[in-house]
Amino acid sequence: TSTSAAVPAEFAGRTALVTGAASGIGLEVARRLAAAGASVVVADFNEAGARDVARELTESGGRAAAVKVDVTDPESVREAVESAVRTYGALHLAVNNAGIAGASAPTGEYAVEDWRRVIDTNLNGVFYSLRYELPHLIAAGGGAVVNMSSILGANGFAGSPAYSAAKHAVVGLTKTAAVEYASRGVRVNAVAPGFIDTPLLKGDAAQREQLVALHPQGRLGTAEEVAELTLFLLSDRASFVNGSYHLVDGGYAA
Numbered sequence: 001t002s003t004s005a006a007v008p009a010e011f012a013g014r015t016a017l018v019t020g021a022a023s024g025i026g027l028e029v030a031r032r033l034a035a036a037g038a039s040v041v042v043a044d045f046n047e048a049g050a051r052d053v054a055r056e057l058t059e060s061g062g063r064a065a066a067v068k069v070d071v072t073d074p075e076s077v078r079e080a081v082e083s084a085v086r087t088y089g090a091l092h093l094a095v096n097n098a099g100i101a102g103a104s105a106p107t108g109e110y111a112v113e114d115w116r117r118v119i120d121t122n123l124n125g126v127f128y129s130l131r132y133e134l135p136h137l138i139a140a141g142g143g144a145v146v147n148m149s150s151i152l153g154a155n156g157f158a159g160s161p162a163y164s165a166a167k168h169a170v171v172g173l174t175k176t177a178a179v180e181y182a183s184r185g186v187r188v189n190a191v192a193p194g195f196i197d198t199p200l201l202k203g204d205a206a207q208r209e210q211l212v213a214l215h216p217q218g219r220l221g222t223a224e225e226v227a228e229l230t231l232f233l234l235s236d237r238a239s240f241v242n243g244s245y246h247l248v249d250g251g252y253a254a
């Protein structure tokens, strides 16, 4: 029999906050972070879902806690970040991932209420998260952030004016925060998935086929494939990767 020295888990001793972690991409990111040794704060509007995920991670041998957060409410975000720091003593990693698809309508017919809801969640939510995470990341001596943008953070998409505008703005916010905090050891990157098979995607089989056809690989992406890139960007393996927009899109943008 061979004896192998124990390899320390890549994220051991780090605390990670993941918003929107009860479902889809956030859930897969939370699973992988916990498996790699991080203490994971599973933050979601869906409180019961967040608790189920935290229980799953704990039962698989990880460290995890659930917290309810509404990213459209700055006070709620502040409380969630503070609860993460209270629970685990510090914050080193953040994945600002909570988002909604929003209504589908052309710009000239887009309901103002729908516009506000999408901007509030997909843009303002990322700002509030950064706003309250950054001081703690600096206090921890540095860290890494991934903001979940989209292929629609660099491309337009008929019927999704608010979503596309918000995801473009997340890229600007990412670049600015990266420039501002690089000297304090905090890296901030954006992940830009193509269409990913999660509960976010609605629509019938025909609409799904239209989305599939946008990807040269001939399929939608998986949450696991997005989590893979996200974990790389959070890790020290990406120590010189900062302020950029990283596609994981099956060739959509090519």
Ligand code: NAI
Binding pocket: 019, 020, 021, 022, 023, 024, 025, 026, 043, 044, 045, 046, 049, 069, 070, 071, 072, 097, 098, 099, 100, 101, 121, 122, 125, 148, 149, 150, 151, 192, 193, 194, 195, 196, 197, 198, 199, 200, 201
């Ligand atoms: P999902 O619907 O599976 O998960 C989103 C999670 O965010 C849910 O658990 C939901 O409860 C939570 N959430 C929604 N509003 C919230 C709020 N106000 N406060 C706190 N939590 C809230 O969606 P998916 O696909 O995992 O999306 C995650 C991120 O990835 C989103 O930002 C989305 O825009 C982005 N994305 C998704 C793509 C896709 O095709 N599925 C493509 C590109 C980007």
